[in-house]
Each structure stands twice: as structure tokens, then as C-alpha cells.
Amino acid sequence: MAPTRVAIVGAGASGMSAAYALSRHPEKFSVTVFDEQPVPGGMATSLPIDPARFGASYINDGVQGCSPAFANSLRILRELGFAAEPVQMQISFGLRDDFWSNVFPSDLTARFAKDIARFGTALKVIKALEVPFAFIPVHVMLRIFRFSTDFGDKMVYPLVALFFGTGNQTPYISSAILERVFKDPSMKLFEYDPKSLLASIPTMYAFPNLHDLYAAWQRSVASSRSVTFLLDHKVTRIVSRARSRITLEYTVPQPDDAARTLDHAAFDELIFACDADTARKLLGTHASFIERNVLGSVKYLHDLTITHADADYMRRHYETAFDPSLAAPDAPADALDFASERFRPLYYTYQYPSDRAKLEMSFDLTHYQPQFRGAPPTGPSNSVPSSPHATDPPTHAASAQQAEPPFSKHVFQTIFLDRDGSGSLWTADGIRQEKRVAEKWWKQQSHRWQHYAKVVPWMMWPNGRHHTQFAGAWTVLNMHELAVTSGFAAAYRLGAEYPFRGDEECERLFRLYLGLSHGVRMRKEDRKGFFA
Structure with missing residues (x-):
């Protein structure tokens, strides 16, 4: 049986977490991660500074x-050394x-x-x-x-x-x-x-050096040989989303700064690991009624x-x-x-x-x-x-x-x-x-109260429909931990294992997030007791 082809749009914390979970099943999934930036990390970036002037050679920027x-x-950091x-x-x-x-x-x-x-x-x-x-x-x-x-x-x-x-x-x-x-x-x-x-x-x-951390994360995920990273490749639109075939259009960088060209690729499943505005724009006329309303309510x-x-x-x-x-x-x-x-x-x-x-x-x-x-x-x-x-x-x-x-x-x-x-x-x-x-x-x-009236309780309805998952801290609360958990949840819905199964400290938030944003419990074999 051919592996399920999965596209992940975004290589920040949520996209990298989804790719990490899926990469542990190379026989089941063939994954492509797109990001318009040349390096992974999203908001988690590092900037070089003058060590002679400041006493260090870099700062972490965006996420501290x-x-x-x-x-x-903290667990994913340890996993990556x-x-x-x-x-x-x-x-x-x-x-x-x-x-x-x-x-x-x-x-x-x-x-x-x-x-x-x-x-x-x-x-x-x-x-x-x-x-x-x-x-x-x-x-x-x-x-x-x-x-x-x-x-x-x-x-x-x-x-x-x-x-x-x-x-x-x-x-x-x-x-x-x-x-x-x-x-x-x-x-x-x-x-x-x-x-x-x-x-x-x-x-x-x-956090340690975030540029180095995400580079190590990319190497770890890519080592499974089931995940391909197309960094510096910007997804421009969803061409079609009919039944189990999703076609993306994306830009391809050219040598010598020549104009970028467009290419297309087909997938079975799609994970939006980007902000809600971008996801809504990429879906365009293919967005469902609930997707338009939920994504459009994120300010x-x-x-x-x-x-x-x-x-x-x-x-x-x-x-x-x-x-x-x-x-x-x-x-x-x-x-x-x-x-x-x-x-x-x-x-x-x-x-x-x-x-x-x-x-x-x-x-x-x-x-x-x-x-x-x-x-x-x-x-x-x-x-x-x-x-x-x-x-x-x-x-x-x-x-x-x-x-x-x-x-x-x-x-x-x-x-x-x-x-x-x-x-x-x-x-x-x-x-x-x-x-x-x-x-x-x-x-x-923005974490206005309207976010918890018009977005958070409704995420379970678009998640998983039309072979599409949504991941990112915006689905609940702007924290790195929720971004990571959301990526694991998207991969889990596609059939991947939760990477930290059995770690109660990690599982607690994962179970809560899965119920809140996806409306499901962990699979029977992964839970202890009916209400877990």
C-alpha cells in the first residue's frame, strides 16, 4: 500500500512537530514541508550580534x-540533544x-x-x-x-x-x-x-540557540527519508481539494536570482501549520462555510x-x-x-x-x-x-x-x-x-474574548474535514507549547502515534488539546480508562 502523501504548510513549531510525529512512520507517510523562509522555525529565530560588543554571538528573537x-x-529539546x-x-x-x-x-x-x-x-x-x-x-x-x-x-x-x-x-x-x-x-x-x-x-x-535547534530538528525529521523539506518555497494557493486529492501551487526559487517559477504537487492530506489569515487566503474559494467563518474570526x-x-x-x-x-x-x-x-x-x-x-x-x-x-x-x-x-x-x-x-x-x-x-x-x-x-x-x-467565542470552540468542526487539519498556537493560545501540541495532534489525527506516549506531563495537555480542537479522545489503545 502506497504511503499517504501529506503536505505541511509552515515549518514553525507546529509544522515541525507534525513532521516529527509523521516521520516516525516512514512506511505510512510521505511528507513534504513547505515554508517561504529559507530556514525552519517560524517566529522562533536567532539573530547574529557582535560578540566583542555584547558578550555573545547571537540572540533568540520572537520566542524567548x-x-x-x-x-x-522541553521534551522535544531533550530529544534533539x-x-x-x-x-x-x-x-x-x-x-x-x-x-x-x-x-x-x-x-x-x-x-x-x-x-x-x-x-x-x-x-x-x-x-x-x-x-x-x-x-x-x-x-x-x-x-x-x-x-x-x-x-x-x-x-x-x-x-x-x-x-x-x-x-x-x-x-x-x-x-x-x-x-x-x-x-x-x-x-x-x-x-x-x-x-x-x-x-x-x-x-x-x-531556550538555547533556536536557529541551531530547528536545524537539528530538520535533520532529525529528514533522516527518516520519508520527509522532504521545500524551504524557500512559498505555497501560493490550493488549486483543488476534491475528495482525497489536494493540489497545491507553490513558487520555486531559481539560481542567480532569476524570477521564481510555479509548480504543482498533489497530496492526500493537508496540514495548515501557518496563521489563520494565510490558511484562509490559500484556500480561497475552496474554503468551506465553517472554515471561512472560523479562520476569519482570528484577529x-x-x-x-x-x-x-x-x-x-x-x-x-x-x-x-x-x-x-x-x-x-x-x-x-x-x-x-x-x-x-x-x-x-x-x-x-x-x-x-x-x-x-x-x-x-x-x-x-x-x-x-x-x-x-x-x-x-x-x-x-x-x-x-x-x-x-x-x-x-x-x-x-x-x-x-x-x-x-x-x-x-x-x-x-x-x-x-x-x-x-x-x-x-x-x-x-x-x-x-x-x-x-x-x-x-x-x-x-489577539486573545480577545471573541477568540474564545468564535474560534476556539469551533475548531473541532473544520479540523479533519476535507482531508485538512489546522495546527498552530492561534487555535487556542499564543504559546510555543500549544504550537508544538497542535502539530502532534494534527499528525495523530492522520494515524501517527503521539511521540511522547506514556509521559503523563506531556500527555495532559495533548489530551486536552485533542478534545478541545479536534473533538476526539486518544485512541482506545492509547488511553487508560473511559474518560482519559
């Missing part, structure tokens, strides 16, 4: 790291009187003590009534529970932006999704604290990321160093002692004085990414699996430690959100040109 709860992402570096997620929100952090209590946390205490009760109510709260945006939830306007503006909205990178749509995020990042074991990023809102400093994981915003080394800009807009005058009068001495020596924020937000529901955010990449502390591109690993499908994780050693460069030579990344809705407020002009390293535009999914 993940929560320890993101079991599938890479490792993520644990890092303490210190935050610095606001300036002066509006400053607060999870490192030490400030006047602001003392001022909102009652609101913070009641926020835990609100999370419990939202969890108990998750379905209706899925359609209630955060700004309405704040009014329902009678939180003060300032508490929402100065504490809740910056947190929402941190969780989701929301493109300045923070007031319109689903309340149920906000609750999940505090409570759901597969998605949580922070622990709630009734006194300070955030419980201490959580451990996050910074995208345009964000600008400037990577730079402008320390003066950072000092103007953020609290970058410990200042004892910012601490609450009753701040514990041990917290202040720790902060005086080890206040190293990774993540900052700046709210616009004219509209505090809107903000811009920055990362201190020198604090965040391990290569600035001497870690190799593979991360803190001294062992690489010998097999492309090895299951034993590599042994880990502590990263080589080197002194970070002074703050004046740090590399930062500032994200300016929602060009069309907030562009007039941006402070991007304040970043000196000679300090800029790179500029990049992104198309960012």
Missing part, C-alpha cells in the same frame, strides 16, 4: 523561553509611584492590598464558572468583582500583557484564560499570592520589535536598578537585602500616561538568555542523543559562568504593540539609531 509546565516543548536554561523571572512594572515587582513589595502593592487579597477569590469563582467567564473580558470581570480602576490599570493589565503579548488588547482578554495561567497545571506561569499578587520569583526556562495586530543597546532609553522608561525608596515601608529586610544585591529584571512594562490600558514591553536579553553567561548554543547539556528519535534525555551540567557585561552594554528588545491602534503613542523614536541592532515586524494574534 517557556514555563516549566511546558512539558512537550538540547536543553533549556533555568532562569529566575524577575519583573519590573511601571515607574516611580506606579512601580511594582515580584522581587520586593512596593508602595503600590501596599496600596492595593485589599484588591490583591480579593483577586484570589475572583480566580476561584472564574474557575468554578469557567464557561460563562470564557466570554467575559477582563475589563468587565474587574467591574463585576468591584476592583478599583487603578488596580486593573497598574497591576492586572501589565500581567495580562506579560502572559499573552496581547497587542494592547489587554482589557478584552477572556477572563477564563487569565485564570488558567494562574491555575491550570499545563499552562500556569505564576503562582498567586494574596499579599503581593505574584508568589516570589518563578523559575522559567530560556491579528501588527507589532514592531526593536532590538537595541540603548541603556539610557531603558532607564527613562523603566526601573532598571534597585532603589530602596520604591520599597513599601513594611517590606521584609531579607527581601530588600536580596533586591539590593540581585535585582535583575528580565521583563519590563511601560504604560502610556494618556491611556494606561495600553503599554509597551521590553526584555533584558542579557539577563534572560544563557549565552550571555557562557552557555553553549545547545544549552546546559554535555551529551547529545545518538539517535534522532532517542528517548533518554541528555545529562546536564551547569552552564559555564562568565560575568555579564555592564548594563550599558546589555542587549534589550522593546516591543511596540498594535500599530493601527496604538502607533501614535509609541516611544520608538526615543531609541537612538546608532544603538539599534535589528528591527522586525510581527503579525500577532
